[in-house]
Amino acid sequence: MANKYWESVRVMLGGAPRKSQPGEYTEEAKTIHFYKKSEKLDFDALRIEAHEHQKKGVWLRRRWITLLVINLLFTVSFWLDIQILEGALTASRFLGFHLIDLNSALQVMLAHKHIIVNLFIGTGTVFVLWLLVGGRTFCSWACPYHFLAENAERLHVYLVQKKKISDHTFHRGVRTVFWVLFALMAIITGYTVFETISPVGILSRALIYGPGLALGWVVLLLLFEVFYSRRAWCRYVCPIGLTYGMVGVFSPLHVTYKLANCHHEGECKKVCEVPHVLDCVIKGRAPTAQLDIGADCTRCGMCIDVCPSGALTFEIKGLRRIM
Amino acid sequence: MTTDKKPAVPGNRVVNKRKLEERRRFLRSIILGAAVLGISTLGYIPVASAWRVRMRPPGALEESDFLSSCIKCGQCVQVCPVQAIKLDDIDHGFGVGLPYIDSRSQACDFSCDAVQCILACPTGSLVYKKPVFMPTRNGMRVANPPILLAKEKDPEPTLNIRERTGLARLARPDACLAVQGKGFKGQARGADFKGRMRFIEVDRWKPIPLRDHPFDLQLCDLCVRTCPIKGAISLQPVVDKDGNTRMTPTVHEPCLGCGVCEMICPVESAAIVVDARKGWGA
Ligand code: SF4
Ligand code: SF4
Ligand code: SF4
Ligand code: SF4
Numbered sequence: 001m002a003n004k005y006w007e008s009v010r011v012m013l014g015g016a017p018r019k020s021q022p023g024e025y026t027e028e029a030k031t032i033h034f035y036k037k038s039e040k041l042d043f044d045a046l047r048i049e050a051h052e053h054q055k056k057g058v059w060l061r062r063r064w065i066t067l068l069v070i071n072l073l074f075t076v077s078f079w080l081d082i083q084i085l086e087g088a089l090t091a092s093r094f095l096g097f098h099l100i101d102l103n104s105a106l107q108v109m110l111a112h113k114h115i116i117v118n119l120f121i122g123t124g125t126v127f128v129l130w131l132l133v134g135g136r137t138f139c140s141w142a143c144p145y146h147f148l149a150e151n152a153e154r155l156h157v158y159l160v161q162k163k164k165i166s167d168h169t170f171h172r173g174v175r176t177v178f179w180v181l182f183a184l185m186a187i188i189t190g191y192t193v194f195e196t197i198s199p200v201g202i203l204s205r206a207l208i209y210g211p212g213l214a215l216g217w218v219v220l221l222l223l224f225e226v227f228y229s230r231r232a233w234c235r236y237v238c239p240i241g242l243t244y245g246m247v248g249v250f251s252p253l254h255v256t257y258k259l260a261n262c263h264h265e266g267e268c269k270k271v272c273e274v275p276h277v278l279d280c281v282i283k284g285r286a287p288t289a290q291l292d293i294g295a296d297c298t299r300c301g302m303c304i305d306v307c308p309s310g311a312l313t314f315e316i317k318g319l320r321r322i323m
Numbered sequence: 324m325t326t327d328k329k330p331a332v333p334g335n336r337v338v339n340k341r342k343l344e345e346r347r348r349f350l351r352s353i354i355l356g357a358a359v360l361g362i363s364t365l366g367y368i369p370v371a372s373a374w375r376v377r378m379r380p381p382g383a384l385e386e387s388d389f390l391s392s393c394i395k396c397g398q399c400v401q402v403c404p405v406q407a408i409k410l411d412d413i414d415h416g417f418g419v420g421l422p423y424i425d426s427r428s429q430a431c432d433f434s435c436d437a438v439q440c441i442l443a444c445p446t447g448s449l450v451y452k453k454p455v456f457m458p459t460r461n462g463m464r465v466a467n468p469p470i471l472l473a474k475e476k477d478p479e480p481t482l483n484i485r486e487r488t489g490l491a492r493l494a495r496p497d498a499c500l501a502v503q504g505k506g507f508k509g510q511a512r513g514a515d516f517k518g519r520m521r522f523i524e525v526d527r528w529k530p531i532p533l534r535d536h537p538f539d540l541q542l543c544d545l546c547v548r549t550c551p552i553k554g555a556i557s558l559q560p561v562v563d564k565d566g567n568t569r570m571t572p573t574v575h576e577p578c579l580g581c582g583v584c585e586m587i588c589p590v591e592s593a594a595i596v597v598d599a600r601k602g603w604g605a
Binding site for chain 1: 349356364367370387388391392393394397400401402409410412413416417419420443445446447454
């Protein structure tokens with residue numbers, strides 16, 4: 001069990017997904033793999049049949065609505081002075097409860113080297129909240145930059161398909177390096193260096209307090225992602241995602257993969273922001289009949305939306321047994 | 324190059340191609356790292372060269388502590404009844420998202436009495452009382468608890484705050500209407516000015532637009548009559564070199580640097596200004 005968590009952390013930090021060793025396959029998984037090998041699947045027929053059951057874009061819709069509501073709630077709370085959600089994404093008060101973004105809080109603590117009670121309470125609230133819903137849920141369900149980057153990503157993928165541009169990848173490990181560097185810079189310089197370039201903070205403030213020059217930086221980032229490297233900021237730089245990812249390692253909410261349902265078409269990997277977590281869907285890879293997708297998953301549900309055979313679903317641990 | 328050197332090994336081409344791509348990716352990653360670090364440290368320039376010395380909201384920690392502790396949430400912005408607080412932009416480097424007050428366009432007149440912005444701050448960047456280990460420069464602390472004129476008749480007339488945000492100074496005595504012996508009639512900053520203030524004689528709690536409260540004065544003393552702090556400023560007679568006695572606004576030690584005098588001064592640009600983060604006697 002501990003092994004599984006360690007593996008998902010290792011992959012999140014930048015390690016390449018490991019192929020399962022022959023001894024690691026359960027009997028059940030072996031049987032399924034065996035039948036899949038011998039079976040000749042009529043993919044087209046399966047696809048047509050499965051697509052009929054598929055509810056298109058359900059999670060996408062739910063997620064975008066949530067994301068927009070959260071971010072606009074900040075804006076209207078201020079503009080209409082209704083005081084539901086005051087502040088910005090870095091730190092806020094929801095109906096009086098302190099909420100503080102974990103990564104911003106960390107940067108401030110490291111830079112300032114002094115922690116007051118409110119900061120501590122707010123961090124605790126958010127920690128518990130995101131521990132429950134799953135670490136990188138923040139990314140796809142609340143982060144305003146995600147919303148823009150996701151659409152920039154679509155454009156990028158389209159341009160690559162049209163062969164107008166080519167995609168350039170980086171080593172995923174740089175995100176971990178950045179995390180450490182930003183932490184070190186905060187400690188050494190005494191400034192929250194990361195916050196200066198964080199498009200998340202910049203966008204959140206722009207939405208609430210009005211646009212400024214800082215949006216230029218966000219535009220540059222998006223252009224870089226559209227024309228040079230797919231989803232570069234989130235994949236290779238953003239320490240916020242990693243901070244939340246670490247919190248979410250043990251969270252009970254997961255995307256779960258069911259080997260038996262899978263037709264290995266790989267649709268899910270095409271839409272996923274973090275396709276390395278979906279390596280188990282490659283034919284013959286999954287060591288167990290059912291497994292949880294790793295900690296780097298943002299719980300966006302995009303793979304669930306596109307999977308024509310229902311092999312991927314949201315699951316809450318423990319609840320399965322209760323129900 | 325590498326393929327030229329090891330032509331003998333069969334099947335090496337594929338491996339080399341992958342290796343090459345891996346090496347390229349590694350190099351790219353290093354460049355990416357350097358670029359992001361370079362860009363993020365650009366934030367130093369405006370901070371180190373102190374392009375504009377901003378006035379921070381009341382109760383702010385000393386600048387370096389303020390820069391490191393503020394989480395840039397703007398909760399202080401949201402609670403201010405006169406919306407005196409604004410957030411800085413990226414041309415302020417590490418100061419991006421940090422709250423400041425531009426007194427000339429909207430001063431803090433302590434409309435909130437309790438200093439709401441301090442209450443709202445989640446990180447302790449704004450505080451009534453600094454922790455002992457945090458330094459305060461000389462002259463920043465006021466000698467006696469400041470008395471807020473708006474609540475002078477309350478049982479507890481003083482403000483909770485003991486440190487100034489800056490200090491007022493008659494920067495252009497020649498332009499000052501009082502020094503010239505002139506009066507003032509009309510809206511202090513004209514009909515277009517959006518700034519707001521509370522006037523005790525209008526409403527103890529509700530700030531109104533400055534333009535809705537015109538004046539008719541024999542001798543201009545706007546800065547003196549609108550200053551919210553008791554004993555911070557007064558008109559004093561001085562004898563000039565021609566032997567004439569003139570009245571001149573004089574700033575005293577209780578001045579908190581709130582900026583009301585700078586906001587209301589009807590001459591363009593203001594004859595009296597607040598030097599942000601300046602202490603008494605500095
Ligand atoms: S990785 Fe960062 S920018 Fe991307 S979605 Fe997550 S928090 Fe937002
Ligand atoms: S695995 Fe699925 S839910 Fe997780 S990030 Fe990828 S597409 Fe989204
Ligand atoms: S103290 Fe001044 S700046 Fe702060 S909330 Fe009150 S009026 Fe606004
Ligand atoms: S409330 Fe405090 S932490 Fe938030 S922006 Fe204002 S000074 Fe900074």
